[in-house]
Amino acid sequence: MADVKAVFNQTDKNGVSLHGHLSELIRKLLLEKPADALARLENISLEVKHRHFVAHEAGQKDLIAVEPPSKWLTQSKKLFQVDVSEEDTGVPNLLEEMRFFSWAGVGLEEEVAYRLFLAMSQLKANKALGLKSVRFFGKILGTGKPYFVVEGVQADPKPGPAYSDLGPAHPEPSGTGLNGCVYFVSNEVSEPFTQLPDVTPNQVLAASKIRKYFTGDLSAPVNCFPPFPGNEASFLRAQIARIAAATVLVPVGKLQVDDESEEVVKPLVQPEEYTPVDPSEMMSGENWCHLYGGILAIGRCTNPPKPEPEDGEEEPEEEDLEEEVPPLGAISEDPAVVASEENELPAWSFKLCFTQNAAYTIAVATSHRWPGAYSVAVQKADKFASVYFGYGVEYRGSPFTPQAPPPIMKEPEDPEELPDVSLANENELLKEIDEAKIVASNEEEEEED
Amino acid sequence: MLRAARPSPHSALWCAAELSAVTKAAIPATTGNVLSLAHAAGMQSSFPLLQKNYKFSKVLFFGRIMGKAQDYLVAIGIEDSWLGQKKFFFCQDGVSWAQLPTPTAEEKANCAKLPSNQLLTGDPSFQIAVPSEPAADEEEEPEKVMIDEVLRLAVIVETIDSEAAMAPIGALSMGPTGAVLGNPAFTGIDKTTAMSASGYVFIHKTKPKDALASAAKKSLDFLVSCDELVPKGALCCGFDDASSVVTVRNLVWPGFLAYTMPGVAYWGYCYFGTGEKNADIAFML
Numbered sequence: 129m130a131d132v133k134a135v136f137n138q139t140d141k142n143g144v145s146l147h148g149h150l151s152e153l154i155r156k157l158l159l160e161k162p163a164d165a166l167a168r169l170e171n172i173s174l175e176v177k178h179r180h181f182v183a184h185e186a187g188q189k190d191l192i193a194v195e196p197p198s199k200w201l202t203q204s205k206k207l208f209q210v211d212v213s214e215e216d217t218g219v220p221n222l223l224e225e226m227r228f229f230s231w232a233g234v235g236l237e238e239e240v241a242y243r244l245f246l247a248m249s250q251l252k253a254n255k256a257l258g259l260k261s262v263r264f265f266g267k268i269l270g271t272g273k274p275y276f277v278v279e280g281v282q283a284d285p286k287p288g289p290a291y292s293d294l295g296p297a298h299p300e301p302s303g304t305g306l307n308g309c310v311y312f313v314s315n316e317v318s319e320p321f322t323q324l325p326d327v328t329p330n331q332v333l334a335a336s337k338i339r340k341y342f343t344g345d346l347s348a349p350v351n352c353f354p355p356f357p358g359n360e361a362s363f364l365r366a367q368i369a370r371i372a373a374a375t376v377l378v379p380v381g382k383l384q385v386d387d388e389s390e391e392v393v394k395p396l397v398q399p400e401e402y403t404p405v406d407p408s409e410m411m412s413g414e415n416w417c418h419l420y421g422g423i424l425a426i427g428r429c430t431n432p433p434k435p436e437p438e439d440g441e442e443e444p445e446e447e448d449l450e451e452e453v454p455p456l457g458a459i460s461e462d463p464a465v466v467a468s469e470e471n472e473l474p475a476w477s478f479k480l481c482f483t484q485n486a487a488y489t490i491a492v493a494t495s496h497r498w499p500g501a502y503s504v505a506v507q508k509a510d511k512f513a514s515v516y517f518g519y520g521v522e523y524r525g526s527p528f529t530p531q532a533p534p535p536i537m538k539e540p541e542d543p544e545e546l547p548d549v550s551l552a553n554e555n556e557l558l559k560e561i562d563e564a565k566i567v568a569s570n571e572e573e574e575e576e577d
Numbered sequence: 578m579l580r581a582a583r584p585s586p587h588s589a590l591w592c593a594a595e596l597s598a599v600t601k602a603a604i605p606a607t608t609g610n611v612l613s614l615a616h617a618a619g620m621q622s623s624f625p626l627l628q629k630n631y632k633f634s635k636v637l638f639f640g641r642i643m644g645k646a647q648d649y650l651v652a653i654g655i656e657d658s659w660l661g662q663k664k665f666f667f668c669q670d671g672v673s674w675a676q677l678p679t680p681t682a683e684e685k686a687n688c689a690k691l692p693s694n695q696l697l698t699g700d701p702s703f704q705i706a707v708p709s710e711p712a713a714d715e716e717e718e719p720e721k722v723m724i725d726e727v728l729r730l731a732v733i734v735e736t737i738d739s740e741a742a743m744a745p746i747g748a749l750s751m752g753p754t755g756a757v758l759g760n761p762a763f764t765g766i767d768k769t770t771a772m773s774a775s776g777y778v779f780i781h782k783t784k785p786k787d788a789l790a791s792a793a794k795k796s797l798d799f800l801v802s803c804d805e806l807v808p809k810g811a812l813c814c815g816f817d818d819a820s821s822v823v824t825v826r827n828l829v830w831p832g833f834l835a836y837t838m839p840g841v842a843y844w845g846y847c848y849f850g851t852g853e854k855n856a857d858i859a860f861m862l
Contacts, residue, residue: 195768200818233641233648233849235611237603239819267609271813271828271862274607316818341828341861352860466694470706473696477645481613496645496696499851500609517609519831521861525694528857 142180152176204318207246210253218252218261219245225264225513228504231481232492234517236267243317248278251312251321258283265311265368266500266516272344273315277368277516280310296426299328305429306332306369308420313364315344322346324365329427330357335366339528341519354531367520373429375501376419376514377459377493379410383419385456396455404507410491411478413460416503419514422453429453465496466525473525499523604836607817607824610641610849616650619671627654627666627674639665640832640848642733644699651677651734651848658756659749659780665734667727669701677731687724688732696851701727733852741833742780743803743825745771745844749780751796760797768839771823774812777803777835810862828862831855 136147153176157165162172222245229235236244248262260283268275285303292298300307312321338352342364350356350363358366383396396419409415421429431449462475475497481490487508495501500518505511549557603611612620620638628636631654639651647669654664665677680688687707695705707722750760757780770776778800787795803812803825811828827833832850837843855861 198818230611231613231615233611233613234609235606236609237606237819240606269608269826271810273815339857339861470708471692471695473645473694479646482615527693528860530860 144177144180149173149176200316200318203316204243207243207250207318210246210250218259219249220263220513221245222248222264224511225504225515228490228506228511228513229502229515231490232494232502232504234500234502234515240317244276244278247276247314247317247321251278251280257310257323259310264515265372266518268313268342268364268367268516268520269518270342270344270520274344275313275315275342275364276317276321278312278321279372280312281308282310296428296432297329298432299326300428300430302326305421306373306423308429309372311365311368313346322361324361324368325358327362327365327369328357331362331366332369332423332427335363335370336522337531339521341521353533364520370423370522371498371501371516371520373418373420373423374462375495375498375503375516377416377503377512378419378456379404379505379507379512380415380417380456380458381405382512383456385454402510404510407480407483407486407489407491407507410493410505410507411480413462413476413478414458416459416476416478416493416505417456418459419455421455422457424450424452426450459493462497465523497523604820604822604824604845605834605847605849607815607822608826608832608834608849610832612641616671620650620652623668623672623674624652627652631664632656633664637845638847639734639738640850642697642730642848642852643850644697647699649697649699649701649730651730653738658758660755660757660783663738665731665738667701667730667734669699677734678728680728680732680735684724684728685732687722688729691724691729693853693856696853697726697730697733701730705729730852736854737830737833737848737852739781740779741827741830741848742846743777743827743835744780744800744846745837746776746778746802747797748842748844749778749800751799753796763842765839765841765843766837768816768823771837771839772814772816773804774806774814774825775802775804777812777825779803779806808858808862811858828858829855 133147136150137145139145139148153173156172156176162168165172222241223238226235226238226241235241244264248264251257252259252262257280259280261281263279265277265279268277282303285301287301287303288299289301302310307326311324313324314321334354334356337354338350338356340350340352340363342360346359346361346364348360350358350360356363381399381402384399385394386397387394389395405415423429424431430452459476464472464474466473473496475495477494477496479492479494481492482488489507491505491507493503493505498516498518501514501516503512503514605611624636624638627633633654633656635655637653637655639653642649642651649667649669650671652666652668652674654666656662656664666674667677668674690707691705692708703726704723705726707724709721745763745766747766748760748763749757750762751757766776779802780800782801784799784801790798806812806827806829813826813828815824815826816822817824822836822838825835827835830848830850831853833846833848835844835846837845
């Protein structure tokens, strides 16, 4: 009996034992004498128990984890303090453009678009960058954070040498060809933008051979085969160059090459007379043209200039060069993405939106080669814009077949065995060498004397 | 009598609230996709109507499937259970919805024979021929099987919905009858969980039944975790500071987007794409 009592006398962390609890319970029942004592037994027991409950720990207060404010929160304020008082024509009305694009089914959230507009104004106002105009190129998604890409045209590009020993692999100097524009990227609109390096022809060619998602980190390596010469920043720049060359469109006749200009790269200017065509005519590729020149098989827009022959050298022989594709080429020339008997997917398709009133009708060109590339033209308002929203991956119309690795090297040929040199022959050879050394040192001494 | 301010799950208000996630909160805009004003305006009136006419408990916006010339908008009508019979609807203008047919196994097999680069045309009355197997010399050429574009659309939508549809862990619960309903006790998941694939489950992939599991486990832990998606890394989570919404993109189905707001019982998914599965993902990650 004593043993059993000892068991019941064990106390819990509130200092109450079962024996104590039961005595207290019975005492309460005797005092109160409830009519439904049996039915309420458990409840009364709980009541008694709660009397002894001691809260050892304070209630949990930090239910919501306190995180430090993110970069976005702390940096956003800077955007709104941009001084844009200076009258500026180089920044397009992004908000209006996004309204047009929303009819095509793509766009940015309005608040993001406004922040981006501020960021673009900031870039344009930055005198160190020396930009003539900026444009929102698009948003490129990756496995991690996205890239917002802003395209800028430099007012006074500093071109490097036009050619070197590299030949066609020499990058095009700044301000020409694929390096005609500079590109700024940022993971977040409110964070500072980073300028991407100029693209080289090798990078353009390598980028067209691989299919890869971006990671969202500019310094990340590009793990692929065939190897890509550079990190993700270069890869991004190469894909942007390819997308820009293929998908930035303007209505035909809106711009023309300034033939009178004496610059090497003749600028595009607005002609004096331009009458926008009827929106319904924008349903054909004849009335849209590429803003930039096409990319050649050597990974450049322009053929490399020939080095001037030095005196006494013969003129280098004429090489077979691919014909350059000048800017403002009609998109009806673009090859179809898929062209087979049963299935045809053209490079572009067109549609009209908001057709209730011809004055507001928006013509949309959708690229199938670069899904996510859209161009809009509002003919009556004389407005046009292009944008890209996507993963920066080309649509080829067929499953991707990676390039096969190079063939395995053959076993080297066995080296031929030579007979051992006999000791007598070896000694003779060593003796000759030693004698030659002595003769040489003697001669040196004589000369010093 | 005063009514609760919060819309009951069966009211038209609720339906509009779900829709505004796509149109007003512009969650798909994080991937660059938005609904045009004409479609968004049309759906504001046509969704509640669809719900009333078919007596659905919920009408959800599924997404937009791009065709060569025109796009299709797709909506899901949920009668009772998330796992049971769903009805899919399509339209091109946001207003005149038509029900998609339920494809049979044979029709699905026929669709699978089509080459992968065969995009939808955008014309619902279009018919496409299934490439026939080359007949032996003496045999007669078999009759060409034609597939309606609407049927293809139905197969695409059903495949994406069954393979990719996902929900935050704990958002759905299975009742004793086997019906899968929204869990009324769900109060959202925290941000760390929301930012990892293991914080989500595939709505259409049930775990094998475990007879020994407790009732609570059976009713809450009955779906396969998104962590098990192959290849690893195909689910990309991102946090949008401006709207405090976590978005999850599924790169196996580029264009698929699931979203949830950490700490709030607010979640959903949508799809904006061509309806093609990414066959090259092995090379791209």
